[in-house]
Amino acid sequence: MKEFSEYIIYVDESGDHGLKTIDPCYPVFVLVFCIFKKDDYVHKVVPLLQNFKFKHFGHDQVILHETDIRRDRGDFTHLKSKQMKTDFLNELTEIIENVPFTVIGLVIKKELYLQRYKTPENPYHIALRYGLERVTYFLNRQTTKTHVVVEKRGKVEDDELELEFRRICDGENYFQKPLAYELVFADKKSNSAGLQLADLVARPIGLHILKPEQENRAFEIISKKLYRNGRGNSNGYGLKCFP
DSSP, X not given: OOSEEEEEEEEEEESOOOSSSOOTTOOEEEEEEEEEEHHHIIIIIHHHHHHHHHHHHSXXXXXXXXXXXXXXXXXXXXXXXXXXXXXXXXXXXXXXXXXXXXXXXXXXEHHHHHHHOSSOOOHXXXXXXHHHHHHXXXXXTOOSEEEEEEEXXXXXXXXXXXXXXXXXXXXXXXXXXXXXXXXXXXXXXXXXXXXHHHHHHHHHHHHHHHOTTSOOHHHHHHHXXXXXXXXXXXXXXXXXXXX
């Protein structure tokens, strides 16, 4: 039996997981799991993103960060021309559309969550548990070790996350069985194609939940990659809102 899974999972977030102060403009916390077959990742995903970076920047060391792109800052200051930014985003969206991967998105509606629960958990931990359970369905409960890559956030947050991750994998999950996942922390400056794609898909999912009637081309593309059950339904599977 193989020691490692043929899949690799990259996880990123959108929004603040804190509950003390809630941004009225973005009162949700989103956690996304992007699931790649390693063969696709190596031969399709990474080369496409590298070629994109070489074309637009002349090198491949730029980190594609959604907030920086949206705000035209850092390496993306040259996108202040509307046409240049449109072309850049269209090409990036086309890459996301064409590369093969599956998305599982968890959205915590923070205000509603606080209203319903007197002793709320950390939204990140709730989303992590729901996400790992759905990844387990996607992988058909395989028992080979699958690595889950997350971005470092700080020693306290990382220690808490690792503890919660271990609890879930030790049996505190829907299946009440051990899950064969291993957590990998990546530095914020890590030039990981998987983490960058996870970062790019997280906010469009949050915006879709907040303003479903608003045009959201990015989500239209992402929605085709959401994990679905056998009947083709992504609701509750590839995209879950809580509560």
